[in-house]
Amino acid sequence: MNTTQLERIHSGKGFIAALDQSGGSTPKALQQYGIQEDRYSNADQMFEMVHExxxxIIKSPAFDSExxxxxxxxxNTMDRTIDGQFTADYLWDKKGIVPFLKVDQGLAELDNGVQLMKPIPGLDELLKRAVERHIFGTKMRSVIKEANPAGIRQVVEQQFELGKQIAAMGLVPIIEPEVDIYSADKxxxxxxxxxxxxxxxxxxDQDVKIMLKLSIPTETNFYSDLMQDPHVIRVVALSGGYSQAEANEKLAQHQGLIASFSRALSQGLTFQQSEDEFNTMLAKSIHDIYEASIQ
Structure with missing residues (x-):
C-alpha cells in the first residue's frame, strides 16, 4: 500500500471522482455525453469512445488534485493508456490523483428487498493485475431497496467477505451498500x-483498512460515528440519481462526508462542446462538488 496515497485519501481536502461506468451503464454514459448508440457498432468501439x-475529463486542466x-x-479503463502511460499511472504521476478500480460484475436480481453483487469470477487474478497497474483500492456496489433486516445483513456480509479478500492483496476496498434514494423506508x-x-x-483484524461509500443519509451527520472507526479511512457519498445541485445541497449538510459522484460529476458535459466550453463546465462542476465536500 502506498502510504502517501493513504494519507492523501485519509486527510486530504477534496472528493473522489467516479469514472467507472461499465457494461450496461456505458451506453447511458455515452448518451449523456451526446454520443448515441448508432455511432458505434460493437463493444470495442463503444469502450474506445468511453475511454476517449x-x-x-482526466486530461482537462479542471481535473486537478487541488x-x-x-x-x-x-x-477496461485501467488496461488502457493515456499519453503512453497506463491510466492509473497517468492519474498519479501526472495529476497526483489516487487511482481506484471498480471490481464488481453488476447486481443480482432483487431478493429480500436488496440486490446483492453477482459472483465475481477471477477476482484474485483481477486484484493481482490491479496491484501491477498501481491501483490503490477497489469499489463494489450492492443496492438496498427495502428495510429488510435479513436482506441488509446479506448485503453487508457479502461486501465485507470480499473486502477482506481485497485487503489481503494490499488494496483498500470501498464498501458500497447503496440505499436507493427513492425507497419508501430509506x-x-x-x-x-x-x-x-x-x-x-x-x-x-486490527490492521485492515477500508472505505465506505454510502447514499447521502436522511438524518444529518448520521454516519459521523463510522468516520471515527479506526478501520475506516474515509466515508464518501454517492449521488444516487440526484441532480448535481440537489446532491451538493444535501451533501453540504453532513460534516466530514465527501462526494464520490459519477453522473453528477459529468452532468452537462458533451462530445460537441469546444475545449473551452467543456473545461469551463467541468471546472464549475468540480468546484461546486468540492465546496459541498469540504463543509
Missing part, C-alpha cells in the same frame, strides 16, 4: 445498515 471521454483526491476506474434502511456496518467493522 474519460481521457478528455479538488480531486482520487478517481474510480472501470477495468431512513429505516439506513439505521439497519449502520448497525450491520458497525457489527462487521468490529470483526475486522
Amino acid at each position: 471521454m474519460r481521457t478528455r 479538488y480531486i483526491l482520487g478517481a474510480i476506474l472501470f477495468e 431512513a429505516a434502511s439506513e439505521k439497519l445498515l449502520k448497525d450491520e456496518l458497525i457489527r462487521q467493522l468490529a470483526s475486522l
